Amino acid sequence: MAFTPAPRVRSVQLSGSGLAARVSPDGLTEHGWWLEIGGLVQSHVDLAEPTTIRHEYLRRIATVLDGCRAPGRPLSVLHLGAGALTLPRYVQATRPGSPQVVVEIERELPDFVASALPLAPGTDLEIVIGDAREALAGMTGARFDAIVLDVFSGLDSPAHLACTEFYAEALDHLTEAGLLAVNVGDEPGLRFWAGQALALAEAAEQAGRPGVWTLADATLLERFGEGNLVLVAGPGIAPEQAEAWLAAGPHPAAVLDPDETEDLAERLA
Known part of the structure; x- marks a missing residue:
């Protein structure tokens, strides 16, 4: 089922960053939309096919x-950013009835997005x-099947989130079969990613959890470029599960196991 955006809602000024958020047609499909923040494309949504990413x-x-x-099967998912x-739309489409929580620091953004691009x-x-860390600290006793952290962009990332201590706090909020997925945007050389991989590996070791896996474009890991x-x-x-991750792509795809992740991170850090 397709959901039609409210035509009167197109842009909003974000008080936290001072940037403008804007929704516009993607020009690719009838129901595809871009979210731009500060003039840069931040997200894409296909209202007719929410599984299209x-x-x-x-x-x-x-x-x-x-x-x-x-x-x-429903999943309890915490989205930090x-x-x-x-992703919440994708989870609802593939696992209807999943209880999900979104933490967003920009006060105006969630209502703007939900009004312009209605949820199913x-x-x-x-x-x-x-703030993601403060919000997580307030969720005493809460456990999630998955936590997705999507707030990092290289050296501009908040230091209090890009550290072993925060990763340990996030891992502590997982169920016994849960996982933490972290998007790390980085510049050529991938030094920031390397630091985050090692920080997360340390947190996992302290918690007695398995090590850290890396999923990325294979070319990015060969050339250590921006991405x-x-x-x-x-x-x-x-x-x-690594075989399924690799087969699913997008291609060219690479999946590094914990040993490979740590070895590469130590070389690039």
């Missing part, structure tokens, strides 16, 4: 979520406005 790193995270449980709510009926989504990499950790990861 155009950003490759989000597609990789969606593949990881696909393997969390049997197909169609969510843009146009692309029946979506169980709670919106929390605030996005996905780190995955948590008790819910089975080594045999």
Whole structure:
């Protein structure tokens, strides 16, 4: 079922960053839309086909979520940063009835997105406005099957989120079969990714959890260029899932196991 955006809602000024958020047709399909923040494309949504994901790193995270449980089984998911709510829409489409929580620091953004690009009926989504770490600290006793962290962009990332201590706090909020997926955007050389991989590996080791996996474009890992990499950790990861992650792409795809991730991170850090 397709959902038509409200024509009167197109842009909003974000009080936190001072940037403008704007929704516009993608020019590719009748129901496709871009979310731009500060003039830069941040997210994409296809209202008719919410399982269509155009950003490759989000597609990789969606593949990881696909393997969390049997197909169609609901997942409890915490999204720390969510843009146009692309992943929450995907989870609802593939696993109807999944209870989801979004934490967003830009107060105006979630209501703007939900008004301009309506969510599917029946979506169980709670919106929390605030800092990701502070919000997580307030969720005493809450456990999630998956936590998705999507707030990092290289050296501009908030230092209090890009650290071992925060990763340890996030891992502590997973169920016994849960996982943490982290999007890391980085510049050529991938030094920021390397630091985050090592920080997450340390947190996982301290918690007695399995090591850290990396999913990325294979060319990016060969040339160490600019791009996005996905780190995955948590008790819910089975080594045999790596084959499915690799096969699902987007291609060319690469999946590094914990040993490979740590070895490369130590070389690039």
